[in-house]
Amino acid sequence: MRLFIFIIFVPVLIGAFTGGSEKEHLVIKADHIVTISQGEISPGMILIKDGKIAEIGKAIPSLPGNTRVIDVTHKDSWVTPGLIEAHTTLGARSRYGSSNSDETSNPNTAQLFIIDGINPFDKGITYTRMAGITTAMISPGRQNVIGGQPAVLKLVGKTIKDMTLLSPAGVKFSLGEGPKNTYGKKDRLPSTRMGSAFVIRKALIDAEEYARKQGAFLKKQAKDNKAMPPKRDLQKEPLARLLNRELTAFIECYRVDDIMTALRIVDEFALKAVLIGCTEGYRVAEDIASREIPVVCSPFGVGPRRMETQNIRVDNSAILAKAGVKVIIKSDEVLGMGSLRELPMHAALAVKGGLDKKTALRAITLSAAEILGVADRIGSLEVGKDADLVIFNGDPLHYLTRADYVVIDGHIVYQRNPQ
Amino acid sequence: MKKTGFVILTFILGSLLYAQENLLVIKNARILTVTKGVIGKGHILIQNGKIIDVGRDIKIPNSAQVLDAEGTLITPGLIDSHSHLGLGPSGGVTEDNEVSNPVTPHLRIIDSIHPEGVPPHRHSFQHALSEGVTTIIARPGSGNVIGGQSAALKLLGQTVDDMILAFPCDMKMAMGRKGYGAKGMMPVTKMGVAYLVRQAMLDAEDYKLAWQKYELEKTKTPEKQPPKRDLKNEAMMKVLNRELPVHIHAGQVDDIMTAVRLGDEFNFFKLSIGHGNESYKIAGELAKRGVVVVVGPQMIVFDDEGNLINLADYLVKHGVEVNIMTDADVVQQEFLRFQAALAVKYGMDPQEALKAITINPAKLIGMDNRIGSIEKGKDADLVIFDGDPFDIQTRVLKVFINGKVAFQAEGEKEKVK
Numbered sequence: 001m002r003l004f005i006f007i008i009f010v011p012v013l014i015g016a017f018t019g020g021s022e023k024e025h026l027v028i029k030a031d032h033i034v035t036i037s038q039g040e041i042s043p044g045m046i047l048i049k050d051g052k053i054a055e056i057g058k059a060i061p062s063l064p065g066n067t068r069v070i071d072v073t074h075k076d077s078w079v080t081p082g083l084i085e086a087h088t089t090l091g092a093r094s095r096y097g098s099s100n101s102d103e104t105s106n107p108n109t110a111q112l113f114i115i116d117g118i119n120p121f122d123k124g125i126t127y128t129r130m131a132g133i134t135t136a137m138i139s140p141g142r143q144n145v146i147g148g149q150p151a152v153l154k155l156v157g158k159t160i161k162d163m164t165l166l167s168p169a170g171v172k173f174s175l176g177e178g179p180k181n182t183y184g185k186k187d188r189l190p191s192t193r194m195g196s197a198f199v200i201r202k203a204l205i206d207a208e209e210y211a212r213k214q215g216a217f218l219k220k221q222a223k224d225n226k227a228m229p230p231k232r233d234l235q236k237e238p239l240a241r242l243l244n245r246e247l248t249a250f251i252e253c254y255r256v257d258d259i260m261t262a263l264r265i266v267d268e269f270a271l272k273a274v275l276i277g278c279t280e281g282y283r284v285a286e287d288i289a290s291r292e293i294p295v296v297c298s299p300f301g302v303g304p305r306r307m308e309t310q311n312i313r314v315d316n317s318a319i320l321a322k323a324g325v326k327v328i329i330k331s332d333e334v335l336g337m338g339s340l341r342e343l344p345m346h347a348a349l350a351v352k353g354g355l356d357k358k359t360a361l362r363a364i365t366l367s368a369a370e371i372l373g374v375a376d377r378i379g380s381l382e383v384g385k386d387a388d389l390v391i392f393n394g395d396p397l398h399y400l401t402r403a404d405y406v407v408i409d410g411h412i413v414y415q416r417n418p419q
Numbered sequence: 420m421k422k423t424g425f426v427i428l429t430f431i432l433g434s435l436l437y438a439q440e441n442l443l444v445i446k447n448a449r450i451l452t453v454t455k456g457v458i459g460k461g462h463i464l465i466q467n468g469k470i471i472d473v474g475r476d477i478k479i480p481n482s483a484q485v486l487d488a489e490g491t492l493i494t495p496g497l498i499d500s501h502s503h504l505g506l507g508p509s510g511g512v513t514e515d516n517e518v519s520n521p522v523t524p525h526l527r528i529i530d531s532i533h534p535e536g537v538p539p540h541r542h543s544f545q546h547a548l549s550e551g552v553t554t555i556i557a558r559p560g561s562g563n564v565i566g567g568q569s570a571a572l573k574l575l576g577q578t579v580d581d582m583i584l585a586f587p588c589d590m591k592m593a594m595g596r597k598g599y600g601a602k603g604m605m606p607v608t609k610m611g612v613a614y615l616v617r618q619a620m621l622d623a624e625d626y627k628l629a630w631q632k633y634e635l636e637k638t639k640t641p642e643k644q645p646p647k648r649d650l651k652n653e654a655m656m657k658v659l660n661r662e663l664p665v666h667i668h669a670g671q672v673d674d675i676m677t678a679v680r681l682g683d684e685f686n687f688f689k690l691s692i693g694h695g696n697e698s699y700k701i702a703g704e705l706a707k708r709g710v711v712v713v714v715g716p717q718m719i720v721f722d723d724e725g726n727l728i729n730l731a732d733y734l735v736k737h738g739v740e741v742n743i744m745t746d747a748d749v750v751q752q753e754f755l756r757f758q759a760a761l762a763v764k765y766g767m768d769p770q771e772a773l774k775a776i777t778i779n780p781a782k783l784i785g786m787d788n789r790i791g792s793i794e795k796g797k798d799a800d801l802v803i804f805d806g807d808p809f810d811i812q813t814r815v816l817k818v819f820i821n822g823k824v825a826f827q828a829e830g831e832k833e834k835v836k
Binding site: 123126127130300301302303304305306307308309310334335336337338339341342345348349351352398399400401402 | 538727750810
């Protein structure tokens, strides 16, 4: 009897504390539902319960009571998963606020966490979310050779803790002009490309020793619980995790020689890696494909051309994809069509360069989620995944299309024309 | 259908190169004239670099070479109202800011332009053409209060001199930049910026008077020596005499109003504001004075409440004439039509957006008798598209400048950039 009361009582109590009124479910009926992972349902319905996708299909036979219905059928409405920007300094360094993405006091700052440099109230986050980008990997910039540890964040919340989906998401590296210009100006290492490669190799070799000591300690601890751990080294810790393939190396590189340097380092230390930028990837697509390294690229440099990005081509991502590389598309964070908000236009440019449309859409949703290690939560419209989605008023890759609704964790975070 | 049509087009054009007759007719295209509406299935007759006739039922001489453009869409050559093409990297030491002195009206932008573009912009001129940009307004940067004299250039020619359409086409100034503070020089404040413009105008007035006095005295005393030539005052005198339009870089609302105040005080000729990110806040002030805003590279702004403002659209709807720019290479030169497409995406009338990259900039520099629309008597600067000019997937098939083919796409494969 007591147990019975407990079973009844506790859920009621929890309900009271979490606010019963929020238990409203959401149903979206639309002309096209692009699931990314399981084809397109046209027309279709999605049932959202407790922030998760509960059902999805042509029709949902029995809707629970207390359900809000958004019916946008017969309006050429398209539902996609929330879009994902796979690499940005949004909130850490933006036009609307602070500059906390590059700790340029030392070329190796692996010990830093980007979440300690992000302002959740940065207006850029709101403006980006309004365009349907619901998640981003926010990362240190490209000035340091080893910039720190990026994080995957949902673009809604009052605190970083609310926003964080995964931190750290990996370790950020940068080759080429970024560190060379930053430290070359100060007459410090690295003022050359060789210097940048050395900084990484040195750091990883030092971390190898640290990882060995850690491993030895763990073995010893299993037998003797009084064993003393080695002194913690915050800079080597993430690099040791990288060597153990627990973390991914995100390596920003543009020119073909920098890409090959990245591949050499990946080979030498058997890293799990993702290349960022990769302007001249089309020149070595086979080398990247054979190592099964995904590439986050922008098919067009939209911002000011730099020396290292001057050979950009619109068909870069298409050539990489044809060679078998998993392609993810990012924006360039500049003005005009290069702004983060116009991520689908970057995917559209890749289509112009020959990438097929499905791959292009996947490149700003599920492929991004996969390389960021959060595909179990986001990136496609599937039962059980987070209810992060966008209702567009047309083909998402058409230039006139805009986001009408943006939903994160089942909450409507943006509605273009509120009734 | 488009593919075969295009192959035939290319073939015909090849044979044109050997043609004796310099009459060319482009047939059966959808023509967006900009100033005279849309002509479905119309023809454009070109001779000696000029459009000599345009319409659906025009008389086509038998001797004319024919370019069948069935299924395509033709616009006037696109005009970028503000660009730094050929002036070097945006980030580093560029050729457009002579930062040794905040007042340099005597400098001429044409003396800084490399006609092909220097690395990393080595192929900038070709890239621009490949997306239909035929004319740019090249201006000094905004590092100085008075930057110098701008030029309108057509993107065809071996030298900058070949390219000049209009020079000088305006005087470039900039409000709100206080970069000299670090050097302990004026301007440290915005007041300082405004003062430097006013002083330069007053100096030009004195200079003008000195010359007028000399011209008067010369008739009585022929041995009278002329005043010493001063390049700075000479340039500013053109502003004073309303011979030269004035273009002022200003983003914030206070800086825009300072520009407007200076314009009122000195009766500036055809004042235009560059960027104007906050210009929506004082659209009425600008509209009643006929001040033009050259919008870009930022096309979308957010107001204090976080509402999205489509700047170009908002201004047009409030009676302000608008140009759209890339500010190349802030946004790359070839993306001019996508800058306009962004405005269209967020609600601007596509015809207004097209005007902002064709006839409006032509008017701004007083060249609307030459370029900016497809009309009888104008230069044959044309772009042939295979669809909606604002659609990303649309390709530029061919570009004409002065009736000459300045660019043509290679087959259906995207041209290597």
